[in-house]
Amino acid sequence: MFEHQPIGERVGTENPELTTRQRAVLELIVHEYVQTGRAVGSKTLTERYPVGVSSATIRNEMAELESAGYISHLHTSGGRVPTDQGYRYYVRHLMRTPELPAGEQIMIRHQFRQAEVQVEGWMELAATTLAEIAGNVSVVTAPRTATARLRHFELISLQSRLALLILVTLESTVRQVMVHLPESVDQDQLSRLADTVVPSVRGLTAAEIAGRTFGNDELVLLVIDHVQATLRSLDAAEQTAVRHSGLENILGTPDLGEGDLHHVLGLLRGGGFLSAVLPALAPRSDVQVFIGDENLPGELRRFGLVLSTYGVEDVVTGILGVLGPTRMSYWRTVSTVRYMARLMSDLMAELYPTVD
Amino acid sequence: MFEHQPIGERVGTENPELTTRQRAVLELIVHEYVQTGRAVGSKTLTERYPVGVSSATIRNEMAELESAGYISHLHTSGGRVPTDQGYRYYVRHLMRTPELPAGEQIMIRHQFRQAEVQVEGWMELAATTLAEIAGNVSVVTAPRTATARLRHFELISLQSRLALLILVTLESTVRQVMVHLPESVDQDQLSRLADTVVPSVRGLTAAEIAGRTFGNDELVLLVIDHVQATLRSLDAAEQTAVRHSGLENILGTPDLGEGDLHHVLGLLRGGGFLSAVLPALAPRSDVQVFIGDENLPGELRRFGLVLSTYGVEDVVTGILGVLGPTRMSYWRTVSTVRYMARLMSDLMAELYPTVD
DNA sequence: ATTAGCACTCGGTCGTTGAGAGTGCTAATA
């Protein structure tokens, strides 16, 4: 078996400590364990796979793998289970990540074409699709630029002394805020005010707006204040909103405890998720896999995280990925995340070919 | 005891079948069970509460209550547990719902005052506060009118052939949609177009807009099309978006099974929640309690639901409430939901005193 | 270097048992 399988072909892939066979065994253990969820023993392996050797040999190899820290013995008698280190080795050296099946690709693209042309809708769709295909929890952040720059704002009269400020950034994020007015102002006046002020703040960041002066008109100053505050809150929001989907997928997972779910929910809700994960995320654009507490806070000890950035480099970037129990199908997940990141990047590129 | 307690004072409250003492016993059982989670026996009751009678008497009363269907015997020997019917009787006839403690009221109002003046923000805040105080899952829908009427729209140029349509309804809901343009159009042209068209569609519903004609200008027709479609989607969205919070609160609940959580998550995600619950909800404005499968689909069999509408009658109304296991503190939950509904109604009233 | 064989370990399952809590019934009591 070891000669014909893809495993064998990868022998030369620079790896000091492990023999070809050990790697093959490790791969089989990971596959089997991910699939069945039960610790895998030497005998099961020889029975279930056409390994050309006896269980005793496998046992020896297992002993080696164990002392090297790749698998571990939960109980004296009860098969082996991959350690976090084992998973990492698998992901880095053993795993193949094929393209998503053509059928699935078409189905997904179709869904996106059906949807309205809106960033919000795309994010939602990406989250649900990702969760469904990967069978775990998906996380998606909105695409953002470094600091929000104003493209346009409008004022709309709601009541005589209440107006709605609608603000659009260069990257087309839209925010609306209510503004209480000190005096009665009608729609015409508001429109004129917007027409006058917009040209002078177009393309600026909150900080840049703060550095300018805008005369003495109380109303103008009030509006400018709100514009500034809203832009600032957009910058701050960068580390909050992370959309997620598919919580139900990991509800019943036996290897995830009550407390683990609790932690994750807390992170996702409080917006602490991004700040927890970001430090570990390199700014490169390929899929990155984090297993166990590798660079992650302790709350995610029992999870694996497959992330990718997406978007147009240096223009708009967001993060998307999948969160699941350490025991998950990494190759499938990586394939899915990679495809989805590409798709979202394509959509973004289409939407923002140039930012004028 | 029965003489001095509030229970006794409510004797006259028209109820045919149950004696005063039976009602008292039922109330104690509900309280004790809600608090401890363990089936409650006659002896425990006499030990834990200053009931002036012996356990044997309680036993007799319990037997009566059981044959009347208010409590039930899980196992031959193991205390009694309120049935859904028992909970309903408790909620309708026995329960007191005091005002929320002044301190809590102040704290909550303060949080709302701190927040920006935005419907979105209020909803979010209501959801989290409700979940936190009630210790269960909260649900909040956006305030909506019957059919969306246009207040205003704006067009903002994103790229030469891509514009952002921002639409505001009379009730100040804001939606943005991307519009692909057939030809290159600059911001000035877009603004002029909006200025021309807005007055002729102001205050109209999607259907009313469909009934008018707007000349032959391709661009105008395209925009009108999008406006109409967006208004329509707002009407349709009425039964989708329901915000929730506090899922983590019911994660560990022993009386909720894996599958129950699954169902609820499904309902909340797919937007089926409202359509499942709405038919049962009377349009009156006081708090309504649903227990078990009373008027609710089977998925919610093991849940209790405390709901209230909020808003300004016939102008804007939304729904908010709390979902929890059947075994929850109804009086506390009702108090909380009622307060929150009033608060949100106040905020809405402040925001839409008149809709011109 | 590989493998067959064997003794040993240990977790999971299945009855059994005993304690505890609760019930229903009956007879005594106020």
Place this chain on the structure above:
DNA sequence: TATTAGCACTCTCAACGACCGAGTGCTAAT
């Protein structure tokens, strides 16, 4: 007549022990 004390009975739950099976490590043979 309503209440209560007493009692026999039931049933859950946790602890215990035996057993089975899967798995290991080691040794000796190939």
